[in-house]
Amino acid sequence: MFVTVKDKEMISVKEALALIQNNSISLGVEEVSVSEALDSYLSEAVFSPINLPPFRQSAMDGFAVRSHQGGFYTIKEEIQAGDSKDIKLEVGEGARIFTGAQVPDDADNVIMKEHVLEKEEQIFLQKKTEKNNIRIPGELIKKGALALPKGTLLNSAALAFLIGLGIAKVKINKKPSVAILITGNELESAGESLTRGKIYDSNSIMLKMLLKKAGIEKIACYNVKDTEEDSVEVVKKAIENYDLLIASGGISVGDYDLMRNAFQTNGVCEKFYKINQRPGKPIYFGKKENTLVFGLPGNPAACFINYQVYVLPAIQLALGNESILLLKKATLEEELLNPTNKSLFLRAEVRGGSVKISENQNSAMLQSLVAANALVYIPETIKKIEKGEEVHYLEILQ
Numbered sequence: 001m002f003v004t005v006k007d008k009e010m011i012s013v014k015e016a017l018a019l020i021q022n023n024s025i026s027l028g029v030e031e032v033s034v035s036e037a038l039d040s041y042l043s044e045a046v047f048s049p050i051n052l053p054p055f056r057q058s059a060m061d062g063f064a065v066r067s068h069q070g071g072f073y074t075i076k077e078e079i080q081a082g083d084s085k086d087i088k089l090e091v092g093e094g095a096r097i098f099t100g101a102q103v104p105d106d107a108d109n110v111i112m113k114e115h116v117l118e119k120e121e122q123i124f125l126q127k128k129t130e131k132n133n134i135r136i137p138g139e140l141i142k143k144g145a146l147a148l149p150k151g152t153l154l155n156s157a158a159l160a161f162l163i164g165l166g167i168a169k170v171k172i173n174k175k176p177s178v179a180i181l182i183t184g185n186e187l188e189s190a191g192e193s194l195t196r197g198k199i200y201d202s203n204s205i206m207l208k209m210l211l212k213k214a215g216i217e218k219i220a221c222y223n224v225k226d227t228e229e230d231s232v233e234v235v236k237k238a239i240e241n242y243d244l245l246i247a248s249g250g251i252s253v254g255d256y257d258l259m260r261n262a263f264q265t266n267g268v269c270e271k272f273y274k275i276n277q278r279p280g281k282p283i284y285f286g287k288k289e290n291t292l293v294f295g296l297p298g299n300p301a302a303c304f305i306n307y308q309v310y311v312l313p314a315i316q317l318a319l320g321n322e323s324i325l326l327l328k329k330a331t332l333e334e335e336l337l338n339p340t341n342k343s344l345f346l347r348a349e350v351r352g353g354s355v356k357i358s359e360n361q362n363s364a365m366l367q368s369l370v371a372a373n374a375l376v377y378i379p380e381t382i383k384k385i386e387k388g389e390e391v392h393y394l395e396i397l398q
């Protein structure tokens with residue numbers, strides 16, 4: 001009897017994402033210095049240990065005065081930013097002051113330099129303003145207030161904010177270490193000459209760069225020969241030493257597509273194999289203890305798209321970011337047909353709320369992905385979308 005692989009074996013995009021969400025890994029927490037925390041996620045909320053600014057601070061260069069009805073003030077002192085002088089002022093007196101300096105307790109106003117006439121030790125106020133140009137303590141954040149919630153992505157502004165509060169160390173979720181497994185006897189490295197039957201390996205650099213973008217630091221890359229022995233051996237080594245495996249190629253149904261078997265032989269528990277989508281139908285996801293295993297298709301664009309849709313969310317969950325796969329909406333520039341019974345992920349350019357689907361959607365083609373900034377998601381049940389209708393898309397960083 002002939003046996004065929006039936007479409008019903010495949011799961012939907014939503015089912016696949018739910019399985020990834022339900023099988024996330026957590027790698028614990030580590031405390032690092034703020035300067036080493038870029039692109040990490042806070043494992044706990046941070047509260048401000050100080051008022052910011054810590055004291056009444058001048059917002060302008062000018063004169064801190066103890067106000068009165070008249071326009072003349074006697075200037076008796078100078079206060080620079082950083083000075084710790086404790087200056088007493090009588091009514092009608094003032095001190096020359098600079099932006100960022102501590103305003104004397106007696107002063108109720110900082111008059112901008114441009115608003116006075118100066119003569120020797122006297123100033124005459126020419127213009128009255130509403131603002132007193134004094135930043136009050138805790139104006140930016142109060143001592144004890146929530147500075148950053150748990151799960152915040154520590155970008156450069158976040159790191160500067162923490163340092164500005166005097167916080168030198170932060171607790172972050174440990175980042176997964178990742179092993180990339182590149183399969184295929186046909187692969188040659190760029191720089192080498194291309195002999196008969198060979199092509200250049202593009203997936204290893206693509207996956208490495210995407211992982212770097214995701215903030216992953218420990219990345220190893222193994223080349224796997226198309227033999228059962230080598231596949232099993234490399235998978236074993238990678239599972240022992242890494243938190244996440246991403247295999248490229250060898251995951252379809254050919255006689256030399258050996259990765260699914262290599263995962264199984266190594267005791268990986270399969271969560272799904274094949275998704276009802278185009279491109280990237282052949283995809284494997286499994287778990288062994290606290291290690292996640294992905295087998296992505298070798299076709300470069302399919303590999304890229306499956307990384308964005310499935311692997312990146314798994315990484316973000318491990319990092320402690322739960323807001324994964326947030327789809328946005330934009331309007332279609334041209335009518336779109338889905339003649340398949342599959343979900344589609346179409347590379348596209350989204351500009352100013354309008355979606356232009358890239359012309360070439362070939363799963364082996366990288367060139368048309370270069371300008372793409374989005375993957376438009378068309379669910380399997382949708383057959384036609386009119387020009388001007390809304391579609392959902394996933395923003396991609398690459």
Ligand SMILES: Nc1nc2c(c(=O)[nH]1)N[C@H]1C(S)=C(S)[C@@H](COP(=O)(O)OP(=O)(O)OC[C@H]3O[C@@H](n4cnc5c(N)ncnc54)[C@H](O)[C@@H]3O)O[C@H]1N2
Nearest residue numbers: 184200201202203249250251252257282296297298299302
């Ligand atoms: N009988 C069937 N054949 C195939 C099916 C199917 O359902 N039934 N699915 C097709 C689809 S869709 C895809 S996608 C591919 C996936 O195949 P594999 O994941 O097993 O990948 P390979 O066969 O190893 O490679 C596919 C293609 O990609 C090229 N490749 C592989 N690695 C790299 C790399 N690192 N850099 C650049 N290019 C790479 C490889 O040479 C092949 O041309 O299966 C279809 N077949």
Ligand code: MOO
Nearest residue numbers: 279280281302363
């Ligand atoms: O998924 Mo394959 O990528 O359609 O060629």
